[in-house]
Amino acid sequence: MIKLYDYELSGNCYKLRLLMSFLGVEYESKLIDFYPGNQHKSEGFRQINPLGQLPVVDDDGLVLRDAQAILVYLASKYDASGKWYPRDNPALLGQISQWLAFADGITATASAARLHDALFYTQIDVDAARAGANTLFRILDEHLYFAEEAGQDWICPGDHPTIADIACFPYIMLSEEGGVSRMDYPAIRRWCDRFKRIPGFTVMSGVFPAGPAVSGSIVSAA
């Protein structure tokens, strides 16, 4: 069985829990005491990941680090439908990769601000982190607005979400814990609600499920 080196409050670990839940893939969580134990920086854990970071998966001896890399691997291996990471569509793969890199930027900004505010990472320049997060959120909000105008629900074109949506979701959803409000990003907020309604969606602490969906007829009447 897949082993996920996991920490409940990590948005990067949550990305993998989300994908495996969407795909119905069974896995076993190996809990790492990230805070306050700092176990991810321990000698023992650095044998597994020399970077001292979560998440890591071990799938039958294949050990991988980096949430985005693991999303690519798991979707390629376990998604029989090929929709989360369409390997035969170069244009889409390029766009997915672009937004996976963007998600890393969200981690470096919105997640950093959250670490500062919520877990005593006092060395982080929180003003710079929040400003960086707002810059990225503005770009994504505009992108999603124009996608909606074109009849698209997800970050990348097509009628199905991709791992790009999964990669961007957690640290956007947790941004308020780092003092980054989503008030000014209505298209992001609508996308978050759509994301929460994907069958198999699961929460983590700090993320709540969507309310009941408004039925289509009410939307069209309005």
Added chain:
Amino acid sequence: MSCHDRILLDDWHAVADLEQLKSGAHLKTELFERVLKVSIQPNGMPAVTLCAEGRDLPVQVKYGFVWTSLGTPDRGIIDIPEALEADRYLVSGGSFPVKVSGLRVVENFLDMGHFPFVHTGWLGEEPHTEVAPYQVELTSDDEIIATECFFHQPVASPTADGGIEVEYKYRVYRPYIVALYKTNPLYPDRMDYIVLFIQPVGPESCVVHNMLCYIKEGMSEPDIRWFMQLIFAQDKPILENQIPRRLPLDPRAETPIRADKVAILYRRWLRDHDVNYGAIPAA
């Protein structure tokens, strides 16, 4: 707004987890908006300095935390016999900063009504939302005790295997210190114990230190920590979205219901003790 409440200034407050402090040697923190430096001296004992005045404050180490006071403490740190029982763990679930008054955190801790909605699938689930009547009293030691609190919980503890009817007992020791006793799924006649030592950073911000005294049998320390953080991180965004961030003490504010019996007494007790820091005083 600085703190003028003698009962708070003359009390002991946890300001650092000793293990955390040792890993970093020193840290800056705040108590009632006063900046403190907490450090480890060469002899291994912690020291707390009030930065603005360069003055050393009284220090005690208890329950794995560094405690200090800005005033002249006229009573000791609370006594917790459960912490000394050999068959219990004594674990910190980690200290967490929360952008809301610590008094709000206490009141949320005392509340069972939110279990099905905030801790869905863990400490409660719909449609089992009713909070049955329970008992509340103010003891001769001036503590608030709530007893006969029963709630059906799907996953009540790190070792729970399926839903059980849980009995809680709540206890408010001091304005910013609150604890609960809760049925242990393996030993129905014994209770696990969780206490929050809340550090008032400002009137609308705090650090929640906690100590978990779970019965060891069938339990591991990482699981205890995981469960505590899982639950607390569900509360955190709810707490940080409470408006106002301070706790209103006017009896007409935030109309209570029957399930809030213990909160009603808590607010009255705060009024009676002239606790205003972190509160909106009654008119």
